[in-house]
Amino acid sequence: MSNPDPLLSVRDLRVKLGRHGAHILHGISLDILPGETYGLVGESGSGKSVTGLSIMGLLKRPLNVAGGSIHYQDQNLLKLSRRARRDLRGDRIAMIFQEPMTALNPVVSIGNQIAEMFVIHRGMGWTEARLRAVEALDSVQVPSPAERARAYPHQLSGGMRQRVMIAIALACRPDLLIADEPTTALDVTVQAGVLKLIHELCTAEGTAVLLVSHDLGVIANMCQRVGVMDRGRLIEEQDTAALFSNPLHPYTRGLLAARPRLGSRVEGGRKRLTELDEIVPDGARGHDAPTLVTPRGRREARVAA
Amino acid sequence: MIGFIVRRTLQMIPTILAVVLIIFFIFSVVPGSFLTSLMAEGRNMTNADTLAHLNEQFGLNDPVPVRLWNYVTGLLQFDLGISYRTREPVTSVLAPRLWPSVQLALAAMTFAAVVGIPLGFLAALRPGSLFDGVTMVTAVSGLSVPEFWLGLLLMYVFALQLGWLPSFGYQPGSLRHLILPAIALGVSPMALLARTTRAGVLDVMNADFVRTARAKGVSEPRLVRAHITRNVLVLVLTTMGLQIGSLMGQAIVIEKLFSWPGIGSLLVDSVAARDIPVVQGAVLVIVLWFLIINMLVDLAYALIDPRIKVA
Structure with a gap:
């Protein structure tokens, strides 16, 4: 695979809890290529969301970026002024969140919440922006969009709200969409539709996606490349097919083995669900663990086991 | 409706x-x-x-x-x-007393809202700052100071010493006579409103939709104006409604102190004279005021919060 210039390139990103507190991210480095879908997997608390929020510049105190760089098109986001960063946010780099039920403002109509994107980033007047908002609702396949634009979030189902969130995020045709567990809070039947929508819209516009999820199935379906995170470190990065067929890092092997599989009981008899700690070798986590494993051996450290 | x-x-x-x-x-x-x-x-x-x-x-x-x-x-x-x-x-004893009382209650509440809500907002936007500390200490003091003492203090400073405002009495249409009793009555709801607003803003600031708004690239002033204020108002409205409703009852001491010819001072005089029909009438007016204000507050909810429907 030829390597085009990355759209976003994160280098040695360190995030701390408080000025002198513990590290939450221990130097994350990853590249996102234009138009690709990059999956970030890991357990709860492994730092997936914090990575996404750091790129957006939405970390909440006491979390703070302690070092490293995030380059987007030749500019280091961490060095930009607040104003410049804000202008990029939503316009060039957008984000959708896990909880569609609470992520929308309850007292503003959804049409206006979408229209706000055109008002702040495109300098449109509200009348024109509202028309564009209806189009945006239409593009995320919300039925009778003109009517729904006047509705309030509480009048929509979770799946519909997440579609509204997608409409907001993609309103300005961003270069990168950070989707933080976009379907975790949704019904399984709705999940597939929402993921398909994200996939179609982003493919059509050439929008790169950083998909944060702990759902390996979702990652397998959506992503070209996958990064595996554990305890604030990126421990393995591979093409999706390779990762699932030939996981290199022992932790990744454990992660894959911990998936409950349909039919496993027929094969192996009735067993307890596998827990990660039981299968990951002791050396594979913590300070002795290899820091990053890639097929090309980039930044390779000691590979245990 | x-x-x-x-x-x-x-x-x-x-x-x-x-x-x-x-x-x-x-x-x-x-x-x-x-x-x-x-x-x-x-x-x-x-x-x-x-x-x-x-x-x-x-x-x-x-x-x-x-x-x-x-x-x-x-x-x-x-x-x-x-x-x-x-x-x-x-009824004809109560009638002339009604407007002065309503006037005093509304003036006190206006003072409370105009001062209290912005103070609460500013304090919440810089939690832990000096401004926040000073405001909240003042608010607690405002809540704990007895009204009559504050009234006397205001009279002493602004009427007696500075001579800016009349110390007591009522003249129809005279704003000058209204100011001191309205402030004396309004300080405690003002303090309460400042605290409620501050708590409300801090609460709303942590809401998920505020993070969404930030992710959209909304500027901080716009965030406060378009996303936070209305959500906070829903919370603040409850406190405001209860306060205006009970202000007429609370005004008894202040009305007596400032010789304000309202329902409250009538009530005190009538109790002293055991003029029971008038006492009953005055209490009824105070209760009615509370009920009507509460109804108006419920109507206002429906205007501010689309999740609430009156039907």
Whole structure:
């Protein structure tokens, strides 16, 4: 695979809890290529969301970026002024969140919440922006969009709200969409539709996606490349097919083995669900663990086991 | 909307009846009567004929249930009885007192809202700052200072020492007379509002939709204006409604202190004179005010929060 210039390139990103507190991210480095879908997997608390929020510049105190760089098109986001960063946010780099039920403002109509994107980033007047908002609702396949634009979030189902969130995020045709567990809070039947929508819209516009999820199935379906995170470190990065067929890092092997599989009981008899700690070798986590494993051996450290 | 108002108005009736019942029983067990208070003023009420005549005239010889029945049936015709003291219908005793009281309550609340809400906002936007600390300490002090003491203090400083404002009294349409009592009455709701607003803003700031707004690239001023304010107002409105509603009752001391011819000072004078029909009328007005304000607050909710529907 030829390597085009990355759209976003994160280098040695360190995030701390408080000025002198513990590290939450221990130097994350990853590249996102234009138009690709990059999956970030890991357990709860492994730092997936914090990575996404750091790129957006939405970390909440006491979390703070302690070092490293995030380059987007030749500019280091961490060095930009607040104003410049804000202008990029939503316009060039957008984000959708896990909880569609609470992520929308309850007292503003959804049409206006979408229209706000055109008002702040495109300098449109509200009348024109509202028309564009209806189009945006239409593009995320919300039925009778003109009517729904006047509705309030509480009048929509979770799946519909997440579609509204997608409409907001993609309103300005961003270069990168950070989707933080976009379907975790949704019904399984709705999940597939929402993921398909994200996939179609982003493919059509050439929008790169950083998909944060702990759902390996979702990652397998959506992503070209996958990064595996554990305890604030990126421990393995591979093409999706390779990762699932030939996981290199022992932790990744454990992660894959911990998936409950349909039919496993027929094969192996009735067993307890596998827990990660039981299968990951002791050396594979913590300070002795290899820091990053890639097929090309980039930044390779000691590979245990 | 109209159906809502009608229904809420009908719902007031049992409340009013309960209030009437309570006042009636309290005054039937409280020692003393209008006649004893006349005697206390030094009038000779020992003449048995006079006593019998007065008791007859005011129907005081009837047993309590009969008097209650007469009162309630009168109430249905908007007849609140006759004042013992002035021999006028209670309604015409209350009428001129109403507007000054409403004026005072609204002025106090305006002061409370105009000062309290922005203070709460500013404090919440910089939590832990010096401004936040000073504001909240002031708010707690404002809540704990007795109104009459504050009233006296205001009188002393602004009327007596500086001579800027009249110290007491009422003139129709005179704003100068309104300022001091309104501030004295408004300080405690102002402090409460500042605290509620601060808590509300901090609460809303942590909401997920605020993070969404930030992710959209909304600027901080716009975030506060377009996303936070309205959500906070929903929270603040409850406090405001309860405060305006109870202000007329709270105004009793302030009205007396500033010789403000409102319902409150009428109530105090009438209790002293055991002019029970007027006391009942005054309490009814205070209760009605509370109920009506609450209804208006519920209507205002529906305007601010689309999740709430009145029907």
